Amino acid sequence: MKKVFEIRWHGRGGLGAKTAALLLGEALIQKGKYVQAFPEYGPERRGAPVKSYNRISDTPINVHSGITNPDIVVVLDPSFMSSPDIYQGLDREKGKIIVNSELTPEELREKFKIDGYNMYTVNASGISREILKRNLPNTPMLGAVMRVTGLMDLEDFIEAVGKRLSVKFKPEIVEGNLKAIRRAYEEVKGL
Amino acid sequence: MTTEIRKKVLALTGNEAYAYAMKQINPDVVAAYPITPATEIVQIFSKYVADGEVDTEFVPVESEHSAMSACVGASAAGARVMTATASQGLALMHEVLYVASALRLPIVLAEVNRALSAPINIHCDHSDTMGSRDAGWIQIYSENADEAYQSLFIALKIAERANIPAMVTMDGFIVSHGMEPVEILPDEKVRQFLGERKPLYTILDVEHPITIGPLDLTDYFFEHKRGQIEAIKEAKKVIPEVHREYNEFFGKNMPDFFEPYRMEDAEIAVISLGSASGTVREAVDVLREKGEKVGALRMRIFRPFPYEKLREYTGNLKVLSVMDRADSLATIGGPVFNEVRSWLYDLERRPFVMNFVYGLGGRDFFVEDALYIFEKLIKAAKGERPSELIEYVGVRE
Numbered sequence: 001m002k003k004v005f006e007i008r009w010h011g012r013g014g015l016g017a018k019t020a021a022l023l024l025g026e027a028l029i030q031k032g033k034y035v036q037a038f039p040e041y042g043p044e045r046r047g048a049p050v051k052s053y054n055r056i057s058d059t060p061i062n063v064h065s066g067i068t069n070p071d072i073v074v075v076l077d078p079s080f081m082s083s084p085d086i087y088q089g090l091d092r093e094k095g096k097i098i099v100n101s102e103l104t105p106e107e108l109r110e111k112f113k114i115d116g117y118n119m120y121t122v123n124a125s126g127i128s129r130e131i132l133k134r135n136l137p138n139t140p141m142l143g144a145v146m147r148v149t150g151l152m153d154l155e156d157f158i159e160a161v162g163k164r165l166s167v168k169f170k171p172e173i174v175e176g177n178l179k180a181i182r183r184a185y186e187e188v189k190g191l
Numbered sequence: 192m193t194t195e196i197r198k199k200v201l202a203l204t205g206n207e208a209y210a211y212a213m214k215q216i217n218p219d220v221v222a223a224y225p226i227t228p229a230t231e232i233v234q235i236f237s238k239y240v241a242d243g244e245v246d247t248e249f250v251p252v253e254s255e256h257s258a259m260s261a262c263v264g265a266s267a268a269g270a271r272v273m274t275a276t277a278s279q280g281l282a283l284m285h286e287v288l289y290v291a292s293a294l295r296l297p298i299v300l301a302e303v304n305r306a307l308s309a310p311i312n313i314h315c316d317h318s319d320t321m322g323s324r325d326a327g328w329i330q331i332y333s334e335n336a337d338e339a340y341q342s343l344f345i346a347l348k349i350a351e352r353a354n355i356p357a358m359v360t361m362d363g364f365i366v367s368h369g370m371e372p373v374e375i376l377p378d379e380k381v382r383q384f385l386g387e388r389k390p391l392y393t394i395l396d397v398e399h400p401i402t403i404g405p406l407d408l409t410d411y412f413f414e415h416k417r418g419q420i421e422a423i424k425e426a427k428k429v430i431p432e433v434h435r436e437y438n439e440f441f442g443k444n445m446p447d448f449f450e451p452y453r454m455e456d457a458e459i460a461v462i463s464l465g466s467a468s469g470t471v472r473e474a475v476d477v478l479r480e481k482g483e484k485v486g487a488l489r490m491r492i493f494r495p496f497p498y499e500k501l502r503e504y505t506g507n508l509k510v511l512s513v514m515d516r517a518d519s520l521a522t523i524g525g526p527v528f529n530e531v532r533s534w535l536y537d538l539e540r541r542p543f544v545m546n547f548v549y550g551l552g553g554r555d556f557f558v559e560d561a562l563y564i565f566e567k568l569i570k571a572a573k574g575e576r577p578s579e580l581i582e583y584v585g586v587r588e
Contacts, residue, residue: 022370026202029372035202038369041313062469064335064365065557 006067007054007145010086011076014046016138020074021052024142024151027160031152034061049080056151074145075099076124076137081112092116098144098188100124100137105190120148120190127183132176139177143184147191154185203373205366208340209275209301209359210235211373214245215381216347218299219270219388222250222261227313228363229277229303236275255280259287259298266296267403269393271347274298277363278305278319285323288356292327293419294403297350297388300328300358301343303367304465304516306552314553315363317464317516321526327419329357329426330494332464334450336361336371341437341445344381348433351388353426362466364553376441384440423495430492448497450489453479454504457486459568460542462531463514464490467549467556471514474561478569485565493527498534505535508542509572512564516550524548524581543571549584560584 007024011017018039025037036055053067069089078101080086086097096118101108105119122144124137139161146157158178165174203211209232213221221240223233240249248265252258258274266272276284281302291298306316320330331346333339339361346357361367392401407415434447452472454460463471468489478485488504490497505511513532515525523529528546535541547564550556564584571577 022202025370029200029202029370032200034372036369036371037202038365041364041368061371062472063558064362064369064466065470066555068557 003057003059004061004063005056005149005151006070007056007072007074008067008070009052009054009074009076010080011050011052011138012046013048013050015076016136017050017052017076020076020138020142021054023139023161023164024054024145026164027152027157028056030160031156033057034059036061036064040066049083049085070095072096072098072145072149074141076141078103078108081108081114087117090117094118096120096148098122098141098148100141102126118190120144120188122184122188124180124184127180127187131180131183132173140180140184143181144188146181147185147188154182158182199375199377200372201375202370203336203340204231204368204370205336205339205361206231206303206368207235208336208373209343209361210239211375212340212343213273213275213301214239215376215378216271216273216343216385217245217382218247218273220248220250220262220265220272221274222252222258222265222272223274223276224252224255224258224280226255226277226280228305228367229275229280229301231367232275232301232303255283256287259284259291262298263287263291263294263296266291266298267294267393268395269388269390271351271388272296272298273301273347275301275303277303278307278313281319281323282307285326288323288326288328290404291356293415295354295419295422296356297347297354298356299343299347299350300356301339302358302360303363304360305363310552312552313363315365315466315516316551316553317360318518318551320358320360321517323358324494324526327355327423328494329353329355329430329492331357331359331492332490333359333361333366334466334468334489336366336369337373338445339366340373341376341443344376344384345433345437345445347385348437349426349429352433353422353429354391355423355426360465365466380441384437427495427497427499430495446489446491448490448492448500449504450491451504452487452489454486454488456484456507458484458507458509459511459565459572460486460488460504460508461512461514461561461564461568462488462490462527464493464527465516467514467516467561470556470558471561473558474565477558477562478565483565483569485568490527496530496534498530501531501534502538505538505542506540510545510568511535511542512545512547512568514564515546515548518548518551528581543576544580545571545577546581547584548581551586554585556585 124140524546
């Protein structure tokens with residue numbers, strides 16, 4: 001792992017890309033890591049493409065500029081896969097892409113003619129619809145990120161997210177989100 | 192005396208950190224009006240008020256001009272007073288900023304740097320606070336959320352000891368909306384450190400009636416202004432004193448006027464303010480690896496202008512660059528550049544000084560941009576001086 005580990009989240013307004021980056025950031029900060037979590041601000045409207053970012057390190061982080069060469073790209077909406085934005089600055093050999101998709105990484109590669117990168121998929125929207133009765137792929141995608149990166153122990157992460165969500169949401173919603181994280185963690189394809 | 196403190200670290204955005212500090216300060220009065228990107232400060236603080244977590248009299252005014260006016264009134268009545276704003280909001284306060292400082296009212300303002308219109312923009316540059324640089328306020332520029340949080344306590348103590356208002360700034364969105372770890376100081380310790388405000392005079396002390404802000408024409412205005420100038424000079428002693436006290440009390444290491452980085456044997460250096468400074472330090476590390484004698488000097492306090500301290504760092508420098516996140520719009524580059532260059536003029540040994548204006552309207556500033564600046568400086572140090580002293584970095588020309 002290089003000194004500072006960087007993640008770029010691609011979502012649409014309303015899918016929770018910003019919240020995902022913040023939840024991840026907060027959980028890692030509680031574990032003593034140095035983290036930045038920040039969204040890219042443009043006109044804020046539902047459905048518009050949005051990006052958010054995480055910078056993660058064991059030592060204090062100096063840089064406050066945007067992230068141009070992420071280690072991992074997380075895609076909350078699979079329709080983005082045809083957009084060059086997704087692959088920008090990502091290393092073809094070492095770079096990892098985690099996609100919210102019901103397809104396998106191989107099927108996705110074929111469909112979007114993707115060459116290179118390490119691809120992972122998980123049906124986060126499916127999991128969310130089943131458990132939360134809504135399309136909120138951000139929390140299950142966090143489970144997939146935990147699985148692919150091993151940034152944190154899953155149980156520690158679930159505890160941290162549960163604590164955070166409890167501030168705002170009813171117990172059954174919190175439980176649903178945690179269940180979705182666990183399911184996605186187990187169902188990641190491409191490992 | 193160093194105090195043992197168990198560390199409590201929270202994940203907060205810059206705005207949340209500001210609001211948290213304000214909660215711990217628990218001011219007597221907060222009068223504020225929301226504006227992007229400082230809206231959350233007022234929003235979160237008003238929730239603290241509604242939830243009874245502070246005893247503050249919260250005045251939700253109808254404009255920033257009224258916000259600062261209400262602050263002036265409350266502070267003159269002896270209250271501990273705070274407000275928050277950004278950009279156009281600070282511009283609308285402009286008139287009253289001068290009143291606050293001339294009446295020697297220690298109001299503390301949590302500021303978020305955002306470009307002034309037009310064109311309309313919500314992102315970071317320093318044109319807003321640079322616009323109030325001659326308003327007689329202390330200005331502390333923070334690099335990150337944790338520093339902004341701590342700086343509010345420091346600013347309050349300086350303000351109340353020197354009887355001069357103070358604003359703390361952070362870069363809009365980059366810091367205000369970015370989440371970072373912030374080490375929270377214990378409530379009790381903060382209270383202990385800040386104590387109570389002990390105003391010299393108040394308009395509510397009927398036993399000792401005073402007049403505040405009367406007409407002051409050709410007979411005495413100049414003397415009163417002269418006194419204010421002297422008070423600001425005194426503040427230059429109060430600033431390091433309060434930093435020392437703060438660092439000892441909380442076991443911290445907060446720099447006062449400047450934060451030097453690898454400056455000991457540096458021949459080339461860059462001065463910067465705010466969040467881009469860490470990016471500059473990364474570039475310093477890259478170039479030090481290659482054996483270049485480069486360093487970075489972050490200016491934390493711009494008002495009052497720390498020229499005495501500045502000169503302590505420039506003795507060995509061949510080339511110095513000042514990075515400005517604002518332009519004076521007067522064909523002479525940015526404000527920090529002009530002051531730095533001017534205050535080195537009468538030294539026997541002085542570096543060649545260049546200006547790089549960057550990041551206007553939130554344009555991102557990368558390590559590559561900092562490396563580009565150093566590259567120019569290294570060339571200049573070898574005698575390849577540029578034809579223009581002022582360069583705009585990261586702009587399409």
